[in-house]
Amino acid sequence: MAEQTPTVQQLCDAAQAGDLAQVEEILAQNALLARQPITQNGQLAIQFAAREGYAEIVAALLAAGADPRRGVYPNRRATSALAYARTRGYSKIVALIEDFLARQPATEPATGPGPALFAAAAANDLDQALALLAADPTLADHPSHPLTVAAEKGFAEMVALLLDHGADPDAPEDLDLGDEGIYNNAGIPLWRAAKGNHYEVCQRLLAAGADPNAYVFASGPAAERAMENDNDAILDLIYSYGGHSFAVAAALCGRMAVPAEVMHLRPELASEILWGAALSGNVALVRLCYRYDMSGMDSFRTLYQPLRGRRGQAMHRYANGQGDEHADKVEILRLMLAQEADPKATDAKNMTLLHRLAGETSHWADEE
Known part of the structure; x- marks a missing residue:
């Protein structure tokens, strides 16, 4: 084990098997694995340990920072480590987790100019946003993603203001997929603007360089949202900026013509x-x-x-x-x-x- 880098899968396997020694060895090499799921919607090692009733392993994973409240889609709360322990009657594990949660500090509301800009963007407060950006233009790309919330709400002038101050039109962020690696999740502003039928916002984002083909994790391209809304104006707009390869998205949205044409030209795509x-x-x-x-x-x-x-x-x-x-x-x-x-x-x-x-x-x- 010491000669190779351990993986989330190995930690989960050890937790499920009740191998405390191996769990401790893996955590000694990389404690962060306790916080990572096998996949984006997958399980943490603590869920395996709690489901099998291994209290000592649960304690070790809690000490390494595992979240006992995280569950699995679609029944997240019913599949957390705490829920598993409760439904299976593992009172010792329930007590361990409840004690751990009771000792966690209260979460303080985020403060500072970044959250303030996000709040201004969400409220379409152009004056406040302009004042904050004048003091620090880099806030336009703050990790809270003010551009995304402005795009979602259809605030075209706010979107323009943020773009003018350097906001990345794709608002990319890295998603940790556990053993599957890191996914660069880009294109959420355009995706949400298309979902909300905000044509002018879509136009501004695309004109600023937003990727018309960006695939939002587990959600698809913005064109799919336009098709699902039967909004051909936004769909044509996306195509006009270089959008392409939307046959599967069209199939998902119940359309016939594009998938039929694509299968005729590229039969290998039929299974997708x-x-x-x-x-x-x-x-x-x-x-x-x-x-x-x-x-x-x-x-x-x-x-x-x-x-x-x-x-x-x-x-x-x-x-x-x-x-x-x-x-x-x-x-x-x-x-x-x-x-x-x-x-x-x-x-x-x-x-x-x-x-x-x-x-x-x-x-x-x-x-x-």
Whole structure:
């Protein structure tokens, strides 16, 4: 162990196995691993230890800074280390965690010119923002991301002011994905402006150099938001600044023309377009996808899409009593199973489709 750099996965494996000595050895080399998930929405080592009832390991991880309140999407509070210990009756672990939380200092509200600029941007207080930026123009790129909140709210003049003082139009920030590395998450201002149908804000951001193809982590490109809103003006604007390769996004938003054209030109993209079509409930597009080669298809990922669905698209597709969402999901699953998708497939956490579906449809009293 001493000859190699330990990973989050190794720490989680040791915690789950109850190997206190190995946990302590790994933490001695890199205590920060206790705070890192296996993936962005994955678990911390303390969750494995708490679920298995290993109090000494929980204590070691708490001492290294692990968060006992962090859970896993979609039932975050129900899957935290504290929740696991409570539901399994591990009173010693519950006491350890509650004592740890009681000793944590109260969080003080952020103060200073950076938070003040964020507040001014959120309130569209141009005078206050200008005064703060005049004193320190670097605040335009403060980590609180005043540009993002101004873009989200559609405050075009505030966006222009921040851009004029040097704000990065993409507002990039690094996301720690644990063993998967660091993801440069850029493009959130444009994404939120498109989501809010703020055309002028989108125009200002793109003119200032915002990347029209930036892929916001777990959310997609801004063009996807424009398509989901049926806002062709913003979509055309994004294309006019160099936007491209939105076929999967179009499939996710229930559209037919662009995915169909792209598959004709690039058949190898059919499997990617398939999962988007299945998630959106587009039976016709799913059927079209299966005219192309689907060898090597990930059965779990593909079958999972119609099971979970896409709420925003469903509200649009089935508005005013049009169509039958349940019937469409069943037909999509039938098409997939007829093409030999494996119903017993598992994900990276060894969960079957039914396990995942149960987790996402369960209701907890303290669910976020």
